[in-house]
Amino acid sequence: GGSSAPTPMGGSSSATSKGTVNVFAAASLQEAFATLGKQFEAAHPGTRIVFNFGPSSGLAQQITQGSPADVFASASTKNMDQVVTAGDSAQPTPFVKNVMEIAVPSANPAGVTSLNDLTRKNVKVALCQPQVPCGAAAAALFQNAGLAVQPVTQEVDVKSVLSKVTLGEVDAGVVYVTDVRAAGDKVKGIEIPTDVNASTTYPIATLTKAPNKATAQAFTDYVLSVDGGKVLTAAGFQKP
Amino acid sequence: MTGTRNASSTALSVIGSLDRGTFHLEVDVRVEPGEVLGVLGPNGAGKTSLLRAIAGLTALTTGSIRLGDLVLDDADTFLPPERRPVGLVFQDYRLFPHLTVLDNVAFAARSHGLRRHPSRTQARTWLDRLDLSALAGRRPDQLSGGQAQRVALARALAADPGLLLLDEPLSALDARTRLDVRTELRHHLGQFAGPVLIVTHDPLEAMVLADRLLVLEEGHPVQHGSPAEVARRPATQYVAKLVGLNLYTGTLEPGRSGVTLDAGGTFTVPAQPAQTGRVLVAVRPSTVAVHTERPEHASPRNVWPGTVSSLELLADRVRAQIDGRPAALVDLTPAAVADLELRPGSEVWLSVKATEVDVYPDAP
Amino acid sequence: MTGTRNASSTALSVIGSLDRGTFHLEVDVRVEPGEVLGVLGPNGAGKTSLLRAIAGLTALTTGSIRLGDLVLDDADTFLPPERRPVGLVFQDYRLFPHLTVLDNVAFAARSHGLRRHPSRTQARTWLDRLDLSALAGRRPDQLSGGQAQRVALARALAADPGLLLLDEPLSALDARTRLDVRTELRHHLGQFAGPVLIVTHDPLEAMVLADRLLVLEEGHPVQHGSPAEVARRPATQYVAKLVGLNLYTGTLEPGRSGVTLDAGGTFTVPAQPAQTGRVLVAVRPSTVAVHTERPEHASPRNVWPGTVSSLELLADRVRAQIDGRPAALVDLTPAAVADLELRPGSEVWLSVKATEVDVYPDAP
Amino acid sequence: MPWVLGVPATLAVLFLLAPLLGLLVRAPWRDLGNVLAESQVLQALRLSLVCASAATVISLVLGVPLAWVLARARFRGLRLLRALVTLPLVLPPVVGGVALLIAFGRRGIVGQHLDAWFGITLPFTTQGVIVAETFVAMPFLIVTVEGAFRAADRGYEEAAATLGASRMTVFRRVTLPLIRSSLMAGSVLCWARALGEFGATITFAGNFPGRTQTMPIAVYLALEQDPEAAIALSLVLLAVSVAVLVGLRDRWLRAGSAP
Amino acid sequence: MPWVLGVPATLAVLFLLAPLLGLLVRAPWRDLGNVLAESQVLQALRLSLVCASAATVISLVLGVPLAWVLARARFRGLRLLRALVTLPLVLPPVVGGVALLIAFGRRGIVGQHLDAWFGITLPFTTQGVIVAETFVAMPFLIVTVEGAFRAADRGYEEAAATLGASRMTVFRRVTLPLIRSSLMAGSVLCWARALGEFGATITFAGNFPGRTQTMPIAVYLALEQDPEAAIALSLVLLAVSVAVLVGLRDRWLRAGSAP
């Protein structure tokens, strides 16, 4: 595989940019990618970006089982690696990273103000399971900070952590910045100092067997471009 | 457990009406404790409906059902079936398909809280009594029709009810078993302190088992009385057929000793009866004589011609159906049929003595 | 559609055995086209089982069932019920609960591919014939017992089968309807080209409807013959009870005109019959005379003492059960009972003329 | 009504309805209009109804005969087969989706032949959604109907056979009508399960608006963005299914008044 | 067997079993030992079986009476109630979990009182898992059993009443045994659905090994890590449930030979 002719940013469409591109993207990219898709279609008339949003693991399964995907944007390197191992992708590129934040219910009943508060006995904390990216990141940042936090639950994904916080079932949870932003005023975010904070990296790749490889690569490049970066940053993502 | 339910050996009275779909039943009947009321009537007359009302399976539309002082059903009260001291043998048996014969019979005792073992012991004595012990372990789908019916009877009797309702309890039994069970039933009914209603289509059975008969037709009682009365003076054609009599309707005019029959012809009757007007005339088939020629000088006052329409060999006699005015059923010996060379189509003369003719007023 | 199934108006033959649980049935019977075989027997004798085997609902264990040349069941073949030209009226009716009466009767025609409308028209004529038209729109749970039975009969007849099996088809009918339906049935059976088997517990019905009778007891045929033969010379106590005869077993020794009864006593019999050895002795209840004192100079040669154990009023006579050696049933007129002042416990003498006694060999 | 039945019945109702009430209370009633106005929602709703109904029809066509066989046939391995058929119930839906991909995916055991011979590919198509929903929901129908076949009174079938009805006619005109109420119950379970199906569908058929995005998937995506919108969407789904169930089911049940 | 039934029945079997076969083919048989050796797996399996069984028992205790009421009682709103009870079937499981939190969570409508008055908190506890599974699975039991109650022959109940059996006795000794096979079917559906339940459980009860981590959750986590291990885990779950179903169900069905 490998990238073919680089596509010019914006401007006129290249001869190769047309047809439909199937983009398999992690559900957390939904809003940002929808915007990117519209922008790309506008810039390249005759192209159509079709998204298949879902859990990264499920998308990876679909791809390795032969689904006609052109681009895969994963929320974890692990799922991307599964696709690489299966020979469906050669060169994934990290395109954003997502850092962690403490989320507390807007009333903040336990009065959590810092990372240290999470170790208090009467503070119920929800984390992600260490096997999933957000859990790995949380484990890393607690290690960086030298804290031992005993959660009441290890959720399978970050949304579950967030809904526990939203509904007040727990007093605090460790989630991505993007999630706090998306949840609006129902939760309050408490920033984690950059020196201890951890992140997860989102890789993107054009797939080896992409039916519409040229346009697919054009979209991947667009995501990696400056314009694409703006959209992603607006959603709370950080540069990798 | 026994003895508690049938404490009330008091009279049953049912007055009122009920409706099932378009069918309407009116009744007014009283059954004394220890009395057996036979309920007769054509199919669809409402016999089963009456029993259902007494058992509490169908509510009366109007009226009341009482057992002594206990109100089972009236405008204010409706005692549910399980609280009525009633035993009912269903026309279609309704044995519990998931229970063995033994447990079917033990069901009532179990329902009243008796433990498994004693209730089964008690059920066994009932099975013994009705000669069903060999079937104790069978399930209902492994029984023949007659066996199932006997089990249903045992199940109802074993409940030791204060009031017994039997809906054609012997119809599926073979002749011999029927005699045995009838004897057992009569024996049991004799000892039974409460009122009993028994529905049957077998006139003999009704005569043997019942103290009094109630005849229903189309939801209305049409006759009511002792078996002998009903047998002697049937009120309707249905009852007459049932007891095997010829019945004619007619008019008796004052000052005359002859009844003008609606079906044609006139009957001379014995002494001038008290009443005049609409009457019924009953004639026993065995009292009708058949002649191949007009009996000129014979004593019978009632003589009329007819045509044999059919002959039927019964056990020890031949029943001839004679068309004429009026038509009649006649019982003959096989020898007589041979002597007279009767066959369908034969022209005959019938005669009956005035003294053999029973005349009585037609109920309104 | 009609006419196709009953094409084979040929004889039915059933030879073989079948097993249901612990019950074992042996049969060897042939029914000619147009012939009506009445099947009698006590409850659990295997009557329903026989019909089930013929209908294909139970397979024979050994033997074969043939309808003319058509093998219904043998070692190699088993024709499933739907391919047998058989109509069966079940003892428990089995009307389809989800269909109206009309559609129940139209079922067979519909199954043979007739469209809804013509099949209903055809069904209506059957309902008319059995006087059921008023019930056409009802569902089975809205019928009385007798109505349901009549519908079941109509349903089987409407299938226009080549072979008709009727399992107590009239048991739930009231006396009058029974006569009507019996007449209709006899009429239909008269026109019916194929063999017919009819199970009944009513001896009268058997006599009226059947050309020949087969009596089963405990899974074995015990008697077989014309109604008159069976009625005159019953082979077993069951049959004797059924036809209302006294039956005694005994031994006839060569050179003597008296039968030594197993139940005690000796009977003088008419002319010396040809055979000797084990014999059956049949005595009609109406031929037994009752005396309150020993009839010294009377002609009857058979005189013995007894005790009245019960009296039962039948329609026009009284049936007395007399204990003695042998015991006997005796039919009397009510007048005679009154004259002799009979009541249970009365000591009496019985007599019967030698000419009224029927002696015949006991089948092995 | 005996209290021994009334009390637990009431508890059951309270237990089942409390969470639904909760949803009603928390629902963003003011936003409901906006949520519904999104064309994608109506599209997803339509797709959900169509696919769930198609899955139910397929389940009826294939599952009822299988239930009959499981209830009536006698052969070795029947007990095992009966248990195997219930497995899709136990399989976590996502794994069910993976299994479907392995079997019917483009490179799947069966799927590769479907593709090569007939040019049929199931994943990421509306047919794929129907396949996934059928896989998950059919066992509910089978198990329910099998229980009913097992309990049905065989006497009526015998009667029908003596009236000359072939096995098929007996099945169609007698057996099926006799178990009508269980057939209805099974269909309701099957339809409802298919309507709510999420895991297997998203794994096998993906999430393409208008093609494979059913309501539950739309709800899942909404949950990522805006949980309240997800509640609103769920309520829409519930309302529609109540309407369908009340309307359809009672009509059916009344059509042939209970035996 | 008529082919009109045999053919679709065979198709149904093939359709349902192909994906399971697929799983078997792709399963990492060599690693199976390792996967099973992990203590967490056995823990999760035990927890799954315990919770699914508990949910089934609760569903029987509460759901069977409710089914009876729905089938037999006559009151206004019955039709609506009947439809409402089936809603948890339609609700996407995750939303179901959210609804449960709103109702029975720490701050939930009912939950806050449970907490304040009895000190009971359900989320993040094993009891919470059972509640979530019951909520999702009970409707299956209710719908199945209701259909059977509706079809049962009332004649036997009448007979029992005339023998003096109270409503309760009739229910226990006549009605329930008569619908035995549908009761069994409903229980199997309920148990299997509870065993496979994932979405509502994870949302309401969370995931904590040994306390709330059931097999489906373990499978889901394994999917993130190592899809083959997930398949292995699923197979373990399937094997155990086949064993339970074959063992238990046929014993029950044989106990009281079919009517």
Ligand SMILES: Nc1ncnc2c1ncn2[C@@H]1O[C@H](COP(=O)(O)OP(=O)(O)OP(=O)(O)O)[C@@H](O)[C@H]1O
């Ligand atoms: N559920 C019902 N709906 C409508 N009509 C009914 C219903 N049940 C019974 N009937 C009708 O009521 C009438 C009386 O029925 P019932 O069962 O009392 O008759 P019966 O005297 O017992 O007759 P049989 O001797 O045939 O058993 C019949 O005409 C019957 O068709």
Ligand SMILES: Nc1ncnc2c1ncn2[C@@H]1O[C@H](COP(=O)(O)OP(=O)(O)OP(=O)(O)O)[C@@H](O)[C@H]1O
């Ligand atoms: N499924 C079965 N399993 C075991 N025994 C059975 C089964 N079905 C019938 N039997 C027995 O077989 C015998 C014959 O039954 P069948 O129904 O043929 O009797 P029947 O002559 O029709 O009697 P009835 O006059 O009472 O109807 C009975 O003793 C019955 O208990």
Ligand SMILES: [Mg+2]
């Ligand atoms: Mg009746």
Ligand SMILES: [Mg+2]
């Ligand atoms: Mg029989």
